[in-house]
Amino acid sequence: MIDYFKKNVDFLSRITILLIIVAGMSVINPPAFLNWNNLSTVMFQQAPFTILMSFGMTMAIITKGIDKSMASIVVLASMLSGSYFKNGNLAMGFLIALAVGAAAGLLNGTLITRVGVAPFIATYGTDFIALGLAYVVCAGRYIYDFPANFRVITNGCFIPSVPNIALVTMIIFILLWFLTRKTIFGRSMYLAGFNVDATILSGIDAKKVVTVVYTINGLLAALVGVLYMARLNAADPNISGNLCLDSIAASLIGGTSFGGGKGSVSNAVIGALIIVFIRNGMNIMNISTNWQQAVVGFVIIFSVFYEMAIGRLTKKRMG
Amino acid sequence: MKKRIVALGMVCIAVLSILAGCSNGSDKNTSSGDAGTAETKAVAGKEIVCIMKDNVTPFHLSVAEGCENAGAEYGVKITVQAPVSGAGGSNEEQAQLVEQAIASQADCVVIVPVDSEGIVPAIKKLNEAGIPVVNVNTKIAGTEAKYESFVAIENYQVGYQMAKALCEAMEGKGKMFVIEGTTGAQTSIDRTKGALDAIGEYPDIVVAAQQSATYNRAEAMNVVQNLLQQTPDVDAIFCCNDEMALGSAEAVNAANKTGEILISGVDGNADTLVAISEGSIYATCNSNPVGQGYYGVYEAAKYLSEGAADPTYAIETILITAENVSEFMD
Incomplete structure (x- = not known):
């Protein structure tokens, strides 16, 4: 039992922060916050987008990189596939969205591993390209009012009272958890972030691993684009909004280290939930939206200190 | 060539x-x-x-x-x-x-x-x-x-006009959300002031919440979805532009309350006109961009x-x- 705590102190401490926030909100405004309707709305309808985005961001950060371009890939994928979904051609829509995502991710991966561009700069460039193209494609005409058989992808309930978007997020979580924790690819990913030279010397194709990570990110972003379109009932070039910064924040609050090689997709879930609950709680308390930004910043800094303190504590005990 | x-x-x-x-x-x-x-x-x-x-x-x-x-x-x-x-x-x-x-x-x-x-x-x-x-x-x-x-x-006038239309449709009583645009933008300040002045003329109408959604559709959907948790029995939502009205309409739709809550926007965008004809938004105005x-x-x-x-x-x-x-x- 104590062993379990030691091993998972990082994950457990994040859950503690989440619980503290939820408890705080519940004390301040119990009837509005602490009811199943609100909690399920936040967890099953609002959080999945931030969670899916922070999966990608976390994986990029684990390889000692970052993916600044995901939010713009979300927009580009939805702008290009929107008219197909609108006309009820779902298969074609998915195909195009995922192709856009994979292509953008592959571009990122190739720039980083084969050309040797720093991850921030490569993805920053892709970010501009994707958003620019999205604006060109959209040209001010939003696509609005999608058919019901498309909106079901996000809003429908395959399992009663669990919206499909939550189900999709859970499936992706399980897939990514398995991929990062139980496969050679996953171990190579952590190794590549920890020490890329040693990884290459030990015979692992680190370049390929990193390229695959960014391609997965592109696919995740494309999926988010399609799901968000179904939620918002519109292909809107402004949906990127907070997605990029929120996913970086979620990864950081989840304890993913910019030093590389450390972090996990399960921590990303907790990080994302913390952010979404903060936003929800502050809306309910009728606090100005501008404060949310500041509060998320405070939580990021607090969680870094928290991690350091916990780290020191466990080291002492073990020593 | x-x-x-x-x-x-x-x-x-x-x-x-x-x-x-x-x-x-x-x-x-x-x-x-x-x-x-x-x-x-x-x-x-x-x-x-x-x-x-x-x-x-x-x-x-x-x-x-x-x-x-x-x-x-x-x-x-x-x-x-x-x-x-x-x-x-x-x-x-x-x-x-x-x-x-x-x-x-x-x-x-x-x-x-x-x-x-x-x-x-x-x-x-x-x-x-x-x-x-x-x-x-x-x-x-x-x-x-x-x-x-x-x-x-006249943004003040537009805010006043739209809020007044909502108040009339509410028959002078009930709860209302006011969704502002980007904080600090004069259009948002003036429209909000106009709206609040109009609402002030109806003593039985209360502003249950007043929040910014930065003129953004996705943002408004999240904000209104959260506000609906606090005040599920709201009667009307005044939005400072159409994008936010469309976001609000989706939030209301997600709560299965389309038609029960009156929503107003400003601008007269094509999407909003579709939403009005379908009954998910109550009113907007043509601000003739x-x-x-x-x-x-x-x-x-x-x-x-x-x-x-x-x-x-x-x-x-x-x-x-x-x-x-x-x-x-x-």
Whole structure:
């Protein structure tokens, strides 16, 4: 039992922060916050987008990189596939969205591993390209009012009272958890972030691993684009909004280290939930939206200190 | 060859936009057309730089379209510029665009400020450079920065009108959310003030929550979804623009309350008209963005030819509900 705590102190401490926030909100405004309707709305309808985005961001950060371009890939994928979904051609829509995502991710991966561009700069460039193209494609005409058989992808309930978007997020979580924790690819990913030279010397194709990570990110972003379109009932070039910064924040609050090689997709879930609950709680308390930004910043800094303190504590005990 | 194709494309776009402009507000355009002919000679060939708030919102793209229509009519060269940082724009980028306009020695600048306070230093630079300014849509704050004309809808009046329509439809009692635009934007401040004044006239109507959703559809959906948790029995939602009204409508739809909660927007976007005809949004108003851009350039041309423009030019708005929505749909 104590062993379990030691091993998972990082994950457990994040859950503690989440619980503290939820408890705080519940004390301040119990009837509005602490009811199943609100909690399920936040967890099953609002959080999945931030969670899916922070999966990608976390994986990029684990390889000692970052993916600044995901939010713009979300927009580009939805702008290009929107008219197909609108006309009820779902298969074609998915195909195009995922192709856009994979292509953008592959571009990122190739720039980083084969050309040797720093991850921030490569993805920053892709970010501009994707958003620019999205604006060109959209040209001010939003696509609005999608058919019901498309909106079901996000809003429908395959399992009663669990919206499909939550189900999709859970499936992706399980897939990514398995991929990062139980496969050679996953171990190579952590190794590549920890020490890329040693990884290459030990015979692992680190370049390929990193390229695959960014391609997965592109696919995740494309999926988010399609799901968000179904939620918002519109292909809107402004949906990127907070997605990029929120996913970086979620990864950081989840304890993913910019030093590389450390972090996990399960921590990303907790990080994302913390952010979404903060936003929800502050809306309910009728606090100005501008404060949310500041509060998320405070939580990021607090969680870094928290991690350091916990780290020191466990080291002492073990020593 | 490539250049020719591009040029041909541009001509096609120009022609199309002129045609679109004519079909949109033909009565107003023709009335000003008379004034235009007298000015054509004096202003032909001048360059007017039109700086928009952003390059993505349908509203501001329509303002730009209006500018180009007027430019084509008066024979002036119109250069439309806008921050590229997404909806709501950015003040820094606008300040840079102003500096570019000064460097390129534009004859006049027509500007829709992102931030009515923040743009003041940039406008003062234009004043120093001797380039006349026409202010469209969002008023430049204070008296330090000079502009020749202010073309806009009366935002206070629009806020008042829309909120009043909601209050009437609520039969004078109930709970309301007020969803503001970008904090600090004068359009949002004025519309909100107008709305609150209208609501104040109905003692039995309470404002259950007042929050900003930065004029953004996705943001408004999240904010309203959260607010609905606190006040599930809200009767109406006043939004400072149509994008946020559409986001609110999706939040209300997700809570299975479409039709139970009255939602109002401002702008008269195509999407909103569809939503009104389907009953998910109660009302919006036509803030005539094409006209705002058109008359911005009109005043600029007037100043360039006559040396004086109308200090203010008010664009009329029309309340749109399910009753008259068909008149505004293509």
